[in-house]
Amino acid sequence: MHLIDLSTPIDASGWEPDPVTHEVVSAAEGARHMAREMREHFGMDFDPSALPGGELLSLDRLGLTSHTGTHVDAPSHYGTPEDGGRPADIDEMPLDWFVRPGVVLDISDAEVGTVGPDRLQRELKETGYTPSPFDIVLLRTGAARHAGTRRYFTDFVGLDGPAVEFLLDLGVRVIGTDAFSLDAPFTHMIGEYQATGDASVLWPAHLVGRRRPYCQIERLSHLDDLPSPHGFTVSVLPVRITGAGAGWARAVAWVDR
Structure with a gap:
């Protein structure tokens, strides 16, 4: 086939009557975000510096x-x-x-x-x-x-x-x-x-x-x-x-x- x-x-770069928003969260910010989520929701402390380069995974936030x-x-x-x-x-x-x-x-x-x-x-x-x-x-x-x-x-x-x-x-x-x-x-x-x-x-x-x-x-x-x-x-x-x-x-x- x-x-x-x-x-x-x-x-998000194209014209829309309802504009699209697209925020790219970097892998480094993703690591910090994960650490905050672990602390807030599970009561666990984690130092992102333990990860290679201090990076975890990127994220995308969309509004559409x-x-x-x-x-x-x-x-x-x-x-x-x-x-x-x-x-x-x-x-x-x-x-x-x-x-x-x-x-x-x-x-x-x-x-x-x-x-x-x-x-x-x-x-x-x-x-x-x-x-x-x-x-x-x-x-x-x-x-x-x-x-x-x-x-x-x-x-x-x-x-x-x-x-x-x-x-x-x-x-x-x-x-x-x-x-x-x-x-x-x-x-x-x-x-x-x-x-x-x-x-x-x-x-x-x-x-x-x-x-x-x-x-x-x-x-x-x-x-x-x-x-x-x-x-x-x-x-x-x-x-x-x-x-x-x-x-x-x-x-x-x-x-x-």
């Missing part, structure tokens, strides 16, 4: 949202279900949703905004592939080239509600995109709502999940490195964060050599 990394890194970098959205991210039930959190999702055959649909020539089911049907016809239940559908919008910049959050295409419904009708339960969101950019949706007063243009792809539970993979990358639109397996297992609406993931495509 040949592995292709489909993940966007978590990078669960939607930073490549991540999987759980149904609880979408809000209260229309049936009034409790939506599943990311730690409750079945793992076998996230290791499945994949297919890439190229919508990179679409204008900023959304595409509907007709465009997805056209792309599937061109690939000669119909997703089976639980296949993972990945959307190549071309937005990944803007990752780390402001344009990443304003210049991309998403899906409208009927497009998501179309994929769910095929049995798909996980939909991925190389864009910031499966919906249109915030600026586009809010601008359209202000111009028309039509609230249905606000986050329609996400809000489908209040009626029909499914997961999104957002902020993928390198979809254009896949050698063909299908014939590969996607692994995008989310980090198990108790009670969270999303979890970071290392997305990988497994391709037969």
Whole structure:
């Protein structure tokens, strides 16, 4: 098998609406930190100078949202279900949703905004592939080239509600995109709502999940490195964060050599 990394890194140097903080604690400070922890929590004194060079292990302290970098959205991210039930959190999702055959649909020539089911049907016809239940559908919008910049959050295409419904009708339960969101950019949706007063243009792809539970993979990358639109397996297992609406993931495509 040949592995292709489909993940966007978590990078504190890139631009984010919710900035990432990343503090690197050196190995020397890690030794002193361990000595303090031993004293405070276990009542034991330890002199870090006993370690080679006075160093132990480095540490990283991060501050970020669960939607930073490549991540999987759980149904609880979408809000209260229309049936009034409790939506599943990311730690409750079945793992076998996230290791499945994949297919890439190229919508990179679409204008900023959304595409509907007709465009997805056209792309599937061109690939000669119909997703089976639980296949993972990945959307190549071309937005990944803007990752780390402001344009990443304003210049991309998403899906409208009927497009998501179309994929769910095929049995798909996980939909991925190389864009910031499966919906249109915030600026586009809010601008359209202000111009028309039509609230249905606000986050329609996400809000489908209040009626029909499914997961999104957002902020993928390198979809254009896949050698063909299908014939590969996607692994995008989310980090198990108790009670969270999303979890970071290392997305990988497994391709037969």
